[in-house]
Amino acid sequence: MADYVRPVIDVPALTALLDGVHVEVRTMVRENLTSHAEILDEAITMGRDEFRDRVLEVILEMAGSGASSLGFPEEYGGGADIGASIAAFETLAFGDLSVLVKSGVQFGLFGGALLHLGTRRHHETWLADAISGDLVGCFAMTETGHGSNVQALATTATYDGTAREFVLSTPDDSARKDYIGNAACHASTAVVFAQLVLEGRSEGVHAFVVPIRDGEGRLCPGVRIEDDGPKIGLNGVDNGRIWFDEVRVPRENLLDRYAQVTEDGVYRSSILNPDRRFFTMLGTLVQGRVSVGGAAINASKVALAVAVRYANRRRQFGAPGGTTDELLLDYGMHQRRLLPRLARTYGLHFAQEVLVAELHEVFSNPDAADERRRRALESRAAGTKALGTWHASDTVQECREACGGAGYLSANRLGALRADTDVFTTFEGDNHVLLQLVAKGLLTDYASEFEDLDQLGMVRFVAEVAVETVIERTAVHKLLERIRDVLPGGDDKWDQEAGVLDPEYQLAMFRWREEHMLAGVARRLKRGIDGGMEPTEVFSRCQPHVVGAARAHVDRLVLEAFTAKTAALPDGDNKVALNHLCDLYALSVIEDDRAWWMEHGRLSSQRSKEITRTIGQLCRKVRPLAADLVDAFAVPEELQRAEMLR
């Protein structure tokens, strides 16, 4: 490091880079949040009921600024800018997360379901009120006994041709709607997902608009609601359970964009395959996952801002005879705990940016996007949500521990962040289930059969049909050829001759792992089926590999986004700093899974140790930049609420 000149970060320029095209809306939301910063105290001092009402108040006030309606058509008061709407939501994560989640329930889930699953009639009746908050709603999908397996929902909506009404019923307690935000207190209307039953036969899960409370807040006849009670976090959101006992709604309350029922009870849909119809409906709700992933990444920024600043002023154990103790962040272990997580946060931010741009593209031009592109988008959203939310849990927790006892006090924000983000790994799709979805897409190459396949269908499809394709597509010799083109060395020693800081080397390592893992899963599935094992058993045994392959895929997407963003920067100190971070991200991922590459002959012991050493060096280079790197997140001072920093 003798000739190394430490870069000087231009913080405003870096903030501008992070804020990207949606800088205006992000600035507006930062200002909204700062003007409501007292909610962070109220979250602690208020009782639950009072706090729930307060959160409702805040989201309705903020709706006035227009930030909540950006994703809706202009004719109903929206901003008609999907990308901006996600950016606004993500930025809410700098503030209290009950506000974020309640806002997501009202505008994202409830409003989004009306918009995407309904048609003009529904839009004209409800959308403007949903956007303004005059109509508070909830999104009643999950049931106590059916979480991730939405197709198995047991609530029924049976068509009564005489009355021309649907009759909603909860057959048993495992079919009660559960964890439904806004249900316990505030919602007057629910979008309810239920089996549409015609003449004793289910046509699959569909969505219905169901009034649940009258103008006075009294429950409608046949509706029973129970409060889910206190939770680990997010106690400003009133989650509840709903039972339906022969609740009648007009035929028109079916959200009928993808399927209709005529007055005389005939079912019609332009999508013939019921599985594909179901997944098409669900697919329109992809914004929820994109939003949660982005919020999780921003929550990580808040935690890192607090923990890095603390570590940069807290002194501990001094050099004997020295006048001062060392700063926490001068310790190698402390750097190891915080800085790779800081690097990954940047990487995930850029990956999320790519995802949001693609979402904007696909949803703004419905005709431009073919089915395959939509499926790839859904898969990318699922994967980014899973890795982003796990990253948040891990990072907030490490930051809490890195702040010691101070981090445990509610006066500092880390506890609330931890408690509130905890459920992010579970809601909008359990992360393990989402990664299986990602793997399914990769294994079937987003084939048109993709959506028809349940877990076991996927096992059979891959084992019987797709195995050759997967293996061919990911064949080692082809991969090595591609790598040969980009890396010096020119033979299969690429993994030993390129420098570990060479971005092409890093990408080649990530790609090789992803493709090799995928091929391995395909082979394993085939071997299991060929060996006569039950498909459930084959899947069960293969599941850790399935999840691993999907993770490797998302890691690669993150690295590609990070590398591309950095490469596109003009030369200068910010570029140097981001290159350090990008290297730190890439090598940390390799280090974490270095055993895998060693097992597969793509990493020598020497090289592996070199990577660990290089990470130490990178941490020492990033250490003096760390304060600026967290400042660039531009988390308003008022929202960091770190008493320990005062």
Place this chain on the structure above:
Amino acid sequence: MADYVRPVIDVPALTALLDGVHVEVRTMVRENLTSHAEILDEAITMGRDEFRDRVLEVILEMAGSGASSLGFPEEYGGGADIGASIAAFETLAFGDLSVLVKSGVQFGLFGGALLHLGTRRHHETWLADAISGDLVGCFAMTETGHGSNVQALATTATYDGTAREFVLSTPDDSARKDYIGNAACHASTAVVFAQLVLEGRSEGVHAFVVPIRDGEGRLCPGVRIEDDGPKIGLNGVDNGRIWFDEVRVPRENLLDRYAQVTEDGVYRSSILNPDRRFFTMLGTLVQGRVSVGGAAINASKVALAVAVRYANRRRQFGAPGGTTDELLLDYGMHQRRLLPRLARTYGLHFAQEVLVAELHEVFSNPDAADERRRRALESRAAGTKALGTWHASDTVQECREACGGAGYLSANRLGALRADTDVFTTFEGDNHVLLQLVAKGLLTDYASEFEDLDQLGMVRFVAEVAVETVIERTAVHKLLERIRDVLPGGDDKWDQEAGVLDPEYQLAMFRWREEHMLAGVARRLKRGIDGGMEPTEVFSRCQPHVVGAARAHVDRLVLEAFTAKTAALPDGDNKVALNHLCDLYALSVIEDDRAWWMEHGRLSSQRSKEITRTIGQLCRKVRPLAADLVDAFAVPEELQRAEMLR
């Protein structure tokens, strides 16, 4: 597995094995807790002030049973059985953890300090009341600016020879006592750690008994207290901050077992070296660490009991055409998430049992234990506390996620467990700092210099004096010789020829890693110093290796305890089951760090993959035993408080 006969677990016999010699006291505490099970609800429904008072009530009621006083001499109302007192405390972790922690503050820290640091005068004055709870106290050691570095505490106790009093002062806000349990509301008396100043010179940190509230609960003159406010968890404990402004206490209030001040202000101690004196005083408080580690392990048991039972009844995604969905625990991924953690919980339990027996031995026969043995005990306590508490954080979190949305509701116990145990990794010594202490002991071979050495002293000592000893002690050739004696193969191919289920193979792998890592740390320290690097810098860079070596050491202690316990069992199905668990523990540890063994030439790729495969097989063997294995923890049904299991 064709010939494999699934063992049938004798649950009561396994419970008896786990409860060990302290079965009676564990049974009594289970009954105490069950009779106060309503506190688990009150923790959620009550406001903070009310709940704090309730927790005090409960610990005082339970003190009546004698369980809290087991560690004290009989003449003051105690049970004179240190091992039993730890067993009682550990078992409290099955119930509400505010009760556990408040009990620990009152009887462990406050009572323990009076007992171990005081002399007969102090015992006669305060001990009986402390034990009965008539005198509520606190343990005022940590300061806002000085957590892990206790020697640097800045509160002063200056001797005023004229008045024959000590005058306690808080020089600035960083010296305020912080996070002090019982301080915010309940304590009338504090044991305060402060620099003992005689004629302008500090003799180091000593403990003083300081009244802080009068009989009416009013603060004593010069004492200022601030509530630490709400926390992530443990809100039944009233933590607070204390400032002292010229607070006077009689000379006799110095707890003077290890050092005395005469009336005319002369300092006397039988331990001449001030560092050693300090660490001897601290060493008497080792029970706190042992207690916290044991409590963390038991908290993990509660979480696993809930999550395993849930996974054993919750169905998700069915085989097409099948009548039922699969149980969660039938999924390979779910097994991977829960079962290795179950195995580690058993391992830690047995390691804790060894630790408690040694503590009992050393403290019951003070003359029998030489200094070296005490230091080894302190080191073992530190290491077990660190790994036990990290394990609890990790396990409770994984259990929460494995229970999905249900796990997020306060009606189920996982949220409270997570929030309450979170600070265990921080209090009674930050885990990273504790592991450095463990490494210091290993590197200096618990030399008599051990306690004199601060961090940098340790760097110099190892680099200059001990490096040869460490390397010699851990020499690879000697280690291989020892291994050769026990393993078939007879040469240095032991790591490839023994079966992965051979306990000798597993132990050899653990030992080899530990000793190689230690030697590596010693070499790195020496290389840094020889290369002219600043000792602080040498330490900073080496720190991750220091922590890694300590972890490897504790892993080995756990495996030895687990293996020994299992080997000593009579043949039978319980032994078969525990052997599976022990294998699962050992191979999971190797798998987690397999990259390290590969990097160091002690694990081939083939072998590494075999270990991963074998873990899968072991999970499938343990899966049908899992329900019995958690039942054997005997966590009373009332305390599992899992609404989702009803």
